[in-house]
Amino acid sequence: MKARYLNPRNLPVLVTLALFIIMFGLGSIAFRGFFSVQNFLNLFIDNAYLLILAVGMTFVIVSGGIDLSVGSMLALSTMVSSSLVQKSHLSPLIVIPVVLLLGTGLGLFMGYLIQTFNLPPFIITLAGLYLARGLCYVVSIDTIAISNSFWKAAANSQINLIGKNFISPSALIAVVVVLVGLYVSRFTKFGRIVYAMGGNEQSALLMGLPVASTKIAIYALSGFCSALAGIVFTFYTLSGYALNGKGMELDAIATVVIGGTLLTGGVGTILGTVVGVLVYGIIQVLIMFQGTLNSWWTRIVIGFLVFVFCLLQRLFESRKKAATAKSVLRQPANTQAAP
Amino acid sequence: MVRLRSLNRSKIVWPLVTLGILLVFNLFFIPNFFRIEIIEGHLFGNLIDIIKNAAPIMLLAIGLTLVIATHGIDISVGSVVAISAGVVAMLIGGDLKGNPKYPIAIAMAAALLVSTVAGMWNGMLVSRIGMQPIIATLILFVAGRGIAMVTTNAMVIWLYAKPFALLGQGYRLGLPFSIYIVAFLLVLTILFTRKTALGMFIEAVGINPTATRFAGINARNILFWCYAFSGFCAGVSGLIVCSTVMSADGNNAGNLFELDAILAVVLGGTSLAGGRFFLIGSMVGALIIQTLTTTIYAFNVPPEIAQVVKALVVYAVSLLQSDTFRARVAGIFGRREAAA
Numbered sequence: 001m002k003a004r005y006l007n008p009r010n011l012p013v014l015v016t017l018a019l020f021i022i023m024f025g026l027g028s029i030a031f032r033g034f035f036s037v038q039n040f041l042n043l044f045i046d047n048a049y050l051l052i053l054a055v056g057m058t059f060v061i062v063s064g065g066i067d068l069s070v071g072s073m074l075a076l077s078t079m080v081s082s083s084l085v086q087k088s089h090l091s092p093l094i095v096i097p098v099v100l101l102l103g104t105g106l107g108l109f110m111g112y113l114i115q116t117f118n119l120p121p122f123i124i125t126l127a128g129l130y131l132a133r134g135l136c137y138v139v140s141i142d143t144i145a146i147s148n149s150f151w152k153a154a155a156n157s158q159i160n161l162i163g164k165n166f167i168s169p170s171a172l173i174a175v176v177v178v179l180v181g182l183y184v185s186r187f188t189k190f191g192r193i194v195y196a197m198g199g200n201e202q203s204a205l206l207m208g209l210p211v212a213s214t215k216i217a218i219y220a221l222s223g224f225c226s227a228l229a230g231i232v233f234t235f236y237t238l239s240g241y242a243l244n245g246k247g248m249e250l251d252a253i254a255t256v257v258i259g260g261t262l263l264t265g266g267v268g269t270i271l272g273t274v275v276g277v278l279v280y281g282i283i284q285v286l287i288m289f290q291g292t293l294n295s296w297w298t299r300i301v302i303g304f305l306v307f308v309f310c311l312l313q314r315l316f317e318s319r320k321k322a323a324t325a326k327s328v329l330r331q332p333a334n335t336q337a338a339p
Numbered sequence: 340m341v342r343l344r345s346l347n348r349s350k351i352v353w354p355l356v357t358l359g360i361l362l363v364f365n366l367f368f369i370p371n372f373f374r375i376e377i378i379e380g381h382l383f384g385n386l387i388d389i390i391k392n393a394a395p396i397m398l399l400a401i402g403l404t405l406v407i408a409t410h411g412i413d414i415s416v417g418s419v420v421a422i423s424a425g426v427v428a429m430l431i432g433g434d435l436k437g438n439p440k441y442p443i444a445i446a447m448a449a450a451l452l453v454s455t456v457a458g459m460w461n462g463m464l465v466s467r468i469g470m471q472p473i474i475a476t477l478i479l480f481v482a483g484r485g486i487a488m489v490t491t492n493a494m495v496i497w498l499y500a501k502p503f504a505l506l507g508q509g510y511r512l513g514l515p516f517s518i519y520i521v522a523f524l525l526v527l528t529i530l531f532t533r534k535t536a537l538g539m540f541i542e543a544v545g546i547n548p549t550a551t552r553f554a555g556i557n558a559r560n561i562l563f564w565c566y567a568f569s570g571f572c573a574g575v576s577g578l579i580v581c582s583t584v585m586s587a588d589g590n591n592a593g594n595l596f597e598l599d600a601i602l603a604v605v606l607g608g609t610s611l612a613g614g615r616f617f618l619i620g621s622m623v624g625a626l627i628i629q630t631l632t633t634t635i636y637a638f639n640v641p642p643e644i645a646q647v648v649k650a651l652v653v654y655a656v657s658l659l660q661s662d663t664f665r666a667r668v669a670g671i672f673g674r675r676e677a678a679a
Binding site: 116117119120123126128129134138250253263297300304314 | 474478481482611648663664
């Protein structure tokens, strides 16, 4: 049991968790009113959309791919939902499924291109980034404010927890997405195939796993998550704007990396990603509490953290290589010589 | 049929054909597209504008072509453009009378130095630590915009030092000055890569870095300097961007440039898998993007929607580069021939 927790695979996640606790502790010592359950819950409330994006991104990165389109897909989702609600006066019951379908469809399209024509995910989702951002402007160039009662309710209502603490409906949606993500990644066939693909796609294929359909499904899932994140984003801003979520794809990737997911694929957990998002959130809160620092320092700190965690990953990888090299050497000579 | 195949193999043909189709389209649909006038001794016209506006992307594409040839990628170039613009603007200063705080040459040199150091940082991460290029440059992509904003104190700095405007707005011998900068850097790069063994070394690293090392070539150093050079090119591009609008905006300078530059390189026939590169192709790629943008504007389409067209072009080009797609299309035609 002890050995399981000290598994070097978990090391990056544990480092991130320790980092989060230290940052929270330092903030509590340095600033008055920092230490509270509500401040912790606020991290979920303020970063719900990022959490949803990051869960989708974790699946993509664990499978060995990348999705750069999520930020623009989020923007497109905010534009389409606000336009349908505000200009076409449709009920949220119709709008939300339509937007989710649209996101899933675009993801499906990109996944299809990547899988069927063996194209690099980096380029296809990069084009997706352009496409979704451009489609935003096709919907409308101006901001569309939402005055729908359902949206207002979602934006303003609070769900009370024990004591005076509360979370928002957005945070609740994010938590549900995380739980579903956890279940899917650990206990379903789909989830296990994603890990197998990330470990070695060729082997997964030779094992007879449905790699092709899974790959397409992964990008569709990421598209779905972006669309959902977009809807949640409109709960904050009560508007659709084509410049929403600019650069957010990289925030999502950064949080996934900080959460201990290997960019080479095959290794990573949803829980790690959650901690990654929390670290991202706490940096913002610390900079806000500090007051004098420019909010742009968040980006510099995040960049630095990604650097540190990539270094850690490299260290872990080279150790693993050294370990395999040793175990190969230990094998009896005759097994190696056998044809 | 044989001739067609050899055409297909020569990678420069397709970008040129694409550019040609675009230009012919413009000839018919946009009045006076090819007219070039001489006003006050300068050449004016759509074609000149296209080259002038493509200059920053062309500069980025020169550096990126080499990086992509090593099977790498540099997504930080847009942020480095912002840093370079920020540094030069801070050193020249927003004095309303146009008196620079430091001599303009020193300010420019400092900006180029900072950009090259930024590139070296990427190079170090990729070649010494062995990070995947997209991740290594992701770090500077995220942090770089922050650095640019902190350099300029998150303000837009307006410049009034007249001589600095030469880079992006000036004319020499009737042509925009930026064209000469691009041409100079391009010729220098081609000389260094094609007239020495350097180009072959770069391609070798892109095909198999381990084999290259065993062949006695210092693959790490080649990688390192490719990224440093890409940073330098982004720095030059930043100077031109800053000079064109005479201001430095850390948030918007060079925004999405990395995408345009990568697109230019890919359109130009350099495969993202590395191993081969076509500098002239990348330049044609940058011109295609700019011509496309100009064409879209000419139809009164809002500039933002141009992105949709760009995305569709990327999909089309990627599909054309895909062997599976080619095989399928060939399969369809083959069947038809068989039926006939």
